[in-house]
Amino acid sequence: MNYPQHAAQNREKGFTLIEAVVTVGLGGLLALLLFQAFISGQNQYVRHQTRIDLQQSVLKGMQGLGGDLRQSSPQSISVSPANPNAISLVRMKTVDSTGKPVWDTCFVIYWLDPGNKRLFRKQWPPLPPASGISYS
Numbered sequence: 001m002n003y004p005q006h007a008a009q010n011r012e013k014g015f016t017l018i019e020a021v022v023t024v025g026l027g028g029l030l031a032l033l034l035f036q037a038f039i040s041g042q043n044q045y046v047r048h049q050t051r052i053d054l055q056q057s058v059l060k061g062m063q064g065l066g067g068d069l070r071q072s073s074p075q076s077i078s079v080s081p082a083n084p085n086a087i088s089l090v091r092m093k094t095v096d097s098t099g100k101p102v103w104d105t106c107f108v109i110y111w112l113d114p115g116n117k118r119l120f121r122k123q124w125p126p127l128p129p130a131s132g133i134s135y136s
Helices: 002-012 016-072
Strands: 071-081 085-094 101-113 117-122
Touching: 016 071, 016 085, 016 101, 016 117
Parallel strands: none
Antiparallel strands: 071 085, 085 101, 101 117
16 A cells, blocks of 8 residues: 555655646746837837937038028028929128128038938039129
8 A cells, every 4th residue: 555655755746747837838928028028128219219319310400501501691592493302502601801701612502302301411612602692
């Protein structure tokens, strides 16, 4: 009759296959939940970083455009009928001793690429404003 007593001792020392499978399943579920939380946090970080980069890019573009507009006059700004997404302007360098503006020898073109949603700036050499413009 020692046989049933020996079987009872073995049962108390180890795990059954069902207990091991349930433990592994619960551990896997917990790992999956932690992984999902990690991925969600990482995606949120990437979205916020992209938004911050976009805001900094827009701010830089607006500061550059605003500075160029402040250095120009309304008569030196033009919008091309062929490309309404572009403006060109000539900046004023300084004012001479007689009070007349001294214009930059380059003009600046800003254009928006609607496909990429990016604002570009390019400086082209000599094209001074029309000589018939008077500033009083």
